[in-house]
Amino acid sequence: MNYTFQFAAVLEELPYLLGGAVVTLQIAFASFWGGAVIGLFGALAKVYGGVVARRIAAGYVTLLTNTPALVQIFLLYYALPDAGILLEPMTAVLIGLVLNAGAYLTEILRAGVLSVRRSEIEAAATLGMSQLQIVRYVMLPHIAKTIYAPLSNFFVWLVLGSSLAALFGVEELTGRAINISTANLRSIETFTIVAAIYIVLTVIASASLALVGRWAFRVKAKVF
Amino acid sequence: MHHLEIRNISSSYGKLEVLRDVTLSADKGEVVSLIGPSGSGKSTLLRVLIGLTPPTGGNVYIGGNKVDYNSRKSLKDLRGHMAIVFQQYNLFQNMNVLRNVTIAPVKIKKKPREEAEVRARGLLQKVGMEEKADAYPDELSGGQQQRVAIARALATSPEILLLDEVTSALDPERVKEVLDTIRSLTHEGITLIIVSHEMAFVREVSTRVAMMDQGKIVEVGPPEQIFRSPVESRTRDFVSKILSH
Amino acid sequence: MFERLVTEAPLFFNYHNMVFIGQAMARTLGMTLIGCGVGFVFGMLIAVVRQTTSSLLWPVRLVVISYVEFFRRIPFLVILFIVLFVIEPLMPGTSLFGIATVSVCLLSTAFLSEIIRSGLESVPRAQVETAQILNFNVLQTLMMVVLPQSWRVILPPAAAFIVMFIKDTSLASQLGVIELTFAGKMLINRGFSPILGFGAILVCYFALSYPLSRFAAYLERRLAPS
Ligand SMILES: Nc1ncnc2c1ncn2[C@@H]1O[C@H](COP(=O)(O)OP(=O)(O)OP(=O)(O)O)[C@@H](O)[C@H]1O
Numbered sequence: 134m135n136y137t138f139q140f141a142a143v144l145e146e147l148p149y150l151l152g153g154a155v156v157t158l159q160i161a162f163a164s165f166w167g168g169a170v171i172g173l174f175g176a177l178a179k180v181y182g183g184v185v186a187r188r189i190a191a192g193y194v195t196l197l198t199n200t201p202a203l204v205q206i207f208l209l210y211y212a213l214p215d216a217g218i219l220l221e222p223m224t225a226v227l228i229g230l231v232l233n234a235g236a237y238l239t240e241i242l243r244a245g246v247l248s249v250r251r252s253e254i255e256a257a258a259t260l261g262m263s264q265l266q267i268v269r270y271v272m273l274p275h276i277a278k279t280i281y282a283p284l285s286n287f288f289v290w291l292v293l294g295s296s297l298a299a300l301f302g303v304e305e306l307t308g309r310a311i312n313i314s315t316a317n318l319r320s321i322e323t324f325t326i327v328a329a330i331y332i333v334l335t336v337i338a339s340a341s342l343a344l345v346g347r348w349a350f351r352v353k354a355k356v357f
Numbered sequence: 358m359h360h361l362e363i364r365n366i367s368s369s370y371g372k373l374e375v376l377r378d379v380t381l382s383a384d385k386g387e388v389v390s391l392i393g394p395s396g397s398g399k400s401t402l403l404r405v406l407i408g409l410t411p412p413t414g415g416n417v418y419i420g421g422n423k424v425d426y427n428s429r430k431s432l433k434d435l436r437g438h439m440a441i442v443f444q445q446y447n448l449f450q451n452m453n454v455l456r457n458v459t460i461a462p463v464k465i466k467k468k469p470r471e472e473a474e475v476r477a478r479g480l481l482q483k484v485g486m487e488e489k490a491d492a493y494p495d496e497l498s499g500g501q502q503q504r505v506a507i508a509r510a511l512a513t514s515p516e517i518l519l520l521d522e523v524t525s526a527l528d529p530e531r532v533k534e535v536l537d538t539i540r541s542l543t544h545e546g547i548t549l550i551i552v553s554h555e556m557a558f559v560r561e562v563s564t565r566v567a568m569m570d571q572g573k574i575v576e577v578g579p580p581e582q583i584f585r586s587p588v589e590s591r592t593r594d595f596v597s598k599i600l601s602h
Numbered sequence: 603m604f605e606r607l608v609t610e611a612p613l614f615f616n617y618h619n620m621v622f623i624g625q626a627m628a629r630t631l632g633m634t635l636i637g638c639g640v641g642f643v644f645g646m647l648i649a650v651v652r653q654t655t656s657s658l659l660w661p662v663r664l665v666v667i668s669y670v671e672f673f674r675r676i677p678f679l680v681i682l683f684i685v686l687f688v689i690e691p692l693m694p695g696t697s698l699f700g701i702a703t704v705s706v707c708l709l710s711t712a713f714l715s716e717i718i719r720s721g722l723e724s725v726p727r728a729q730v731e732t733a734q735i736l737n738f739n740v741l742q743t744l745m746m747v748v749l750p751q752s753w754r755v756i757l758p759p760a761a762a763f764i765v766m767f768i769k770d771t772s773l774a775s776q777l778g779v780i781e782l783t784f785a786g787k788m789l790i791n792r793g794f795s796p797i798l799g800f801g802a803i804l805v806c807y808f809a810l811s812y813p814l815s816r817f818a819a820y821l822e823r824r825l826a827p828s
C-alpha cells in the first residue's frame with residue numbers, strides 16, 4: 134500500500150464544510166429546544182399528571198427511546214406520502230429529532246423535578262417566601278444542579294446524532310462530507326477532517342455549556 | 358541492634374511538612390505507643406513505615422537492613438515482615454471473613470489452602486470471631502470487623518505490627534474486646550507500634566511511649582515517665598488534657 | 603391506505619419474509635454484542651492504563667485519553683465511513699458486517715472505558731492500599747479486589763449503553779449491511795408499503811431493546827450503592 138494522503142484538496146473545501154457545521158448546529162439547537170418543550174410537558178405529566186397523562190407520557194418515552202431515530206424518520210418520510218403528506222427531508226428529520234429529543238428530555242427533566250424535596254419547599258414557605266421566590270431560590274437551583282450535566286451531554290449527543298440527516302440528503306456537515314468525497318474521491322481525508330470538525334464543535338459546545346453552567350447556576354460541570 | 362529503627366524520617370504532603378526528622382526505635386517484642394494531638398503526624402509515620410507514603414528524607418532499618426522505599430522488591434520484602442491495621446478496618450468487602458484472612462497466605466504466599474484455613478480459623482478463634490467465618494464484612498459490627506482485620510494482619514505472620522487507632526471508630530462497649538485482643542499479642546514476640554488515644558491501655562501495655570507534636574517526636578520514655586512526670590511541657594499539657602477527659 | 607395494508611399483510615407475514623427479518627435481527631444483535639463485547643475488553647484495558655501513575659507510562663496514557671476523548675465526539679456515521687474507506691483498500695475481502703462491527707468496537711471502547719473507569723474509581727482507595735500492603739501485585743489487586751467491587755457501578759450504565767447501540771447500528775444500513783433497517787428498506791423496494799415494512803422493523807428493534815432497557819433499569823435499582 135502506498136496511499137498518499139492529500140489533505141490540501143479537502144482543505145480548499147473547508148468553508149463549505151464549516152457552512153455544513155452551522156447547519157448541524159442549527160439542527161441540534163432546533164431539536165433541543167423543540168424537544169425541551171415536549172420534555173417539559175412530558176416531565177410534568179409524568180410527575181404531576183393523572184393516570185391517563187402519566188400513561189401517555191410513559192408510553193411515548195418507552196416507544197421512542199427503544200427504537201432508532203433513523204427508522205422513525207424513514208417511516209415519517211416514506212409512509213406519510215401514502216397518506217397524502219409530503220415532507221421535505223429537513224422537515225422529516227427535524228420532526229423525528231424533536232420527537233426523540235422530547236422523549237429523552239422528558240426523562241432528564243423528570244429527574245430534575247424529582248430532585249426538589251417537599252421538605253425544602255415547606256421550609257421555604259415557613260420562612261415566608263412567596264411562590265415566586267420559592268421557585269426562584271429553592272426549586273430552580275436544585276433542578277439546575279441535577280439536570281445541567283445531563284442536558285449538556287444530551288446537546289452534544291444531538292450534535293453528533295444530527296448527522297443522520299445526511300442520509301436524507303440534508304446538507305449538514307456529514308452530508309457535505311459525502312458530497313465532497315464523491316466529487317474528489319478523497320474520502321479518508323474528507324471524513325478525517327470532518328471528524329476533527331465534529332470534535333472541535335463538541336469541545337466548544339461542552340466548554341461553553343460548562344462555563345454558562347458555572348456562571349449562571351453555579352454548577353461545577355466538567356469541561357471534559 | 359534494634360528490631361526497627363527509624364532515623365531522621367521526614368515526609369510531606371505537597372508543601373505541607375508532616376514529619377520532621379523523626380527518630381525512634383523498637384526492640385524485638387517491644388510495645389511502643391505513639392500519642393499526640395490530632396494532626397501531629399502519627400498516622401503519617403505509620404504510612405511511611407509500611408510504604409504507602411514516601412519519605413522525603415531519612416532511613417528505616419529492619420533488623421539492621423535498610424529499607425529502600427523506591428524499590429518494589431524491597432517494599433515487598435518489607436511487607437512480608439510488617440503488617441498494619443487501620444482505624445477503618447478496610448476489610449475486603451467482596452470477601453467473607455475467612456477469605457479475607459486466607460487471601461494473602463494462599464494467593465500471595467502460595468500456602469496450601471487447607472493449611473491456611475486451619476491457621477485462619479485458629480487466628481479467628483484467638484480474636485473471638487471463629488463463628489463468623491462465613492459472614493461478609495457488611496454483616497459485622499465495627500468491633501467485629503476490626504478483630505477480623507487484626508486476624509488478617511496476623512495471618513501474614515508479621516514480626517512488626519502497626520496499629521493505627523484501631524479502637525477509635527468503635528462504640529465504647531466494643532473497645533474492650535479489641536483491646537483484649539491486642540493485649541493478647543503483647544507477649545508473643547511481635548514488635549507492636551500502637552497509635553492510640555486509650556491512655557489507660559497505652560500506659561498498661563507499652564514498654565515505651567513516644568509523644569508526637571507537629572511532626573516531631575517531643576519526648577520518648579517509659580509510660581511512667583510520660584504519664585507521671587513528663588519532661589516536656591507539651592507532653593504535660595497533652596496528657597493532663599486527655600486524662601481529665 | 604388502510605385497505606392496502608389489509609391486502610398486503612398476508613403477503614408480508616410469510617415464512618420467507620420472517621426468516622429474512624429474523625436473520626437481519628440476528629445481524630443487528632450480532633454487531634451490537636460483538637462490538638460491545640470487544641469494546642468492553644479494550645475499554646477495560648484503557649480504564650486500567652488510566653489508573654496507572656508511573657511517569658514512564660505517560661505517553662501511553664496520553665494516547666488512550668486522546669482516543670477516548672476524540673472518539674466520543676465523532677458521529678457513529680462518520681466513524682463507519684472512515685472505517686469503510688480505510689479497511690476496503692487495506693483488506694479488500696472484509697465483509698460489510700465486519701466493517702460495521704469494527705466501527706462499533708471503536709466507539710464502544712471509548713464509551714465503555716469511561717463507564718468502567720468510573721466503576722474502578724468508585725472503589726475506595728483504602729481497599730487498594732490494603733491490597734498493596736498485603737503484597738498483591740497490580741493484576742491481583744484488580745482481579746481480586748477492585749473489579750469484584752465495581753460491577754455494581756459498571757453494569758447499569760453499561761447495559762444502558764448497549765441499548766443505545768442496538769439503535770445506533772441502524773446507521774450501518776447505509777453501508778449495505780443487511781441488518782434490520784436495511785432489511786426494512788429491501789422489503790419496501792420489493793413493493794411493500796413503508797408503514798408495514800418500517801413498522802415491522804420498529805417492532806423488532808423494540809423487541810430487542812425494551813427487555814434490555816428494563817434489565818438496565820432493574821440493575822440500576824438493584825445494584826445502586828445504598
Ligand atoms: N492525604 C493527605 N493529604 C494532605 N494532607 C494530609 C493527608 N493526610 C494527612 N494530611 C495532613 O498531615 C498532617 C498529619 O496527619 P496525620 O493523619 O498523620 O495526623 P494524626 O497524628 O494521625 O492525627 P489523628 O490523631 O487525627 O489521626 C495533618 O496536618 C493532616 O492534615
Ligand SMILES: [Mg+2]
Binds near residue numbers: 521
Ligand atoms: Mg491518625
